[in-house]
Amino acid sequence: MAEMKNPPKAGPMIEFRGTGKSFGDLKVLQQVDLQVAQGEFLVLLGASGCGKSTMLNLVSGFERASTGSVWVNGREVKDVDPACGMVFQQYALFPWKTVRENVEFGLKMRGVSRAERARVAQHYIEMVGLKGFEDSFPNKLSGGMKQRVSIARVLANDPDVMLFDEPFAALDAMTRQVLQEQLLQIYEKSGKTIIFITHSIDEALMLSTRMVVMGAKPGRVVQDIDNDLPHPRTADVQLSSRYIELKRSIWETVQVEVMKGLEGVK
Numbered sequence: 001m002a003e004m005k006n007p008p009k010a011g012p013m014i015e016f017r018g019t020g021k022s023f024g025d026l027k028v029l030q031q032v033d034l035q036v037a038q039g040e041f042l043v044l045l046g047a048s049g050c051g052k053s054t055m056l057n058l059v060s061g062f063e064r065a066s067t068g069s070v071w072v073n074g075r076e077v078k079d080v081d082p083a084c085g086m087v088f089q090q091y092a093l094f095p096w097k098t099v100r101e102n103v104e105f106g107l108k109m110r111g112v113s114r115a116e117r118a119r120v121a122q123h124y125i126e127m128v129g130l131k132g133f134e135d136s137f138p139n140k141l142s143g144g145m146k147q148r149v150s151i152a153r154v155l156a157n158d159p160d161v162m163l164f165d166e167p168f169a170a171l172d173a174m175t176r177q178v179l180q181e182q183l184l185q186i187y188e189k190s191g192k193t194i195i196f197i198t199h200s201i202d203e204a205l206m207l208s209t210r211m212v213v214m215g216a217k218p219g220r221v222v223q224d225i226d227n228d229l230p231h232p233r234t235a236d237v238q239l240s241s242r243y244i245e246l247k248r249s250i251w252e253t254v255q256v257e258v259m260k261g262l263e264g265v266k
């Protein structure tokens with residue numbers, strides 16, 4: 001892997017400490033203990049409704065833990081935290097702003113000068129391959145391009161942590177593969193700490209350094225496995241025996257959890 005930009009600090013970048021979350025009577029998460037080190041690319045897998053998005057919302061501060069706590073970079077999360085940038089499945093762009101204005105938005109909010117904003121935005125627009133589209137509006141862009149704008153916007157804010165909630169789920173298979181490769185390159189260059197949700201085991205294997213499978217009702221960690229496939233990862237890695245071994249192991253756990261979920265709704 002390329003050399004990391006940020007030197008490692010002592011202590012985890014993200015930590016769930018005995019974290020529980022309920023919505024009324026619905027216990028969504030129970031006693032989650034999980035540490036994510038700086039520079040890890042952690043993928044969360046698990047049956048629908050097991051609380052994966054809720055975990056991201058707790059890290060970003062959109063939700064508060066009901067029991068236990070959540071920590072980012074040594075601080076307990078008590079409010080929406082600018083140290084975390086979130087990329088959603090539905091791009092969440094401002095339709096009335098151009099690509100450049102969308103990418104500059106967070107910088108503008110922080111009072112960064114016009115010239116500096118333009119410089120930073122241009123850098124990330126080019127990094128995600130959107131040079132030439134700076135003045136386009138979102139409705140003129142494909143889904144893949146919109147998602148690249150979302151990624152550039154988060155990168156421009158230079159957060160410690162990037163959170164991705166099924167960002168490529170709505171894209172066609174080829175666009176998805178291209179964006180996975182771009183995200184891997186960005187990750188390898190930036191050394192950001194990432195939590196990424198997907199339902200695709202192949203996507204998890206291609207991207208992650210570590211995979212956590214969640215069980216449902218209530219949501220908790222049922223499998224935590226290092227992804228030691230070598231970097232840089234290309235499609236060839238999918239032919240390796242280690243890939244198949246990891247895929248089988250994850251698949252068995254996910255299948256058990258999905259079946260348990262289905263039994264619950266019979």
Ligand SMILES: Nc1ncnc2c1ncn2[C@@H]1O[C@H](COP(=O)(O)OP(=O)(O)OP(=O)(O)O)[C@@H](O)[C@H]1O
Pocket residue numbers: 023026028046047048049050051052053054055
């Ligand atoms: N704000 C909320 N108020 C009430 N219930 C909620 C709220 N947010 C989530 N839930 C419930 O919590 C449970 C877990 O939701 P969550 O979105 O975290 O699951 P998930 O694992 O991300 O699911 P999926 O894979 O389908 O996106 C679901 O039953 C959901 O309906």
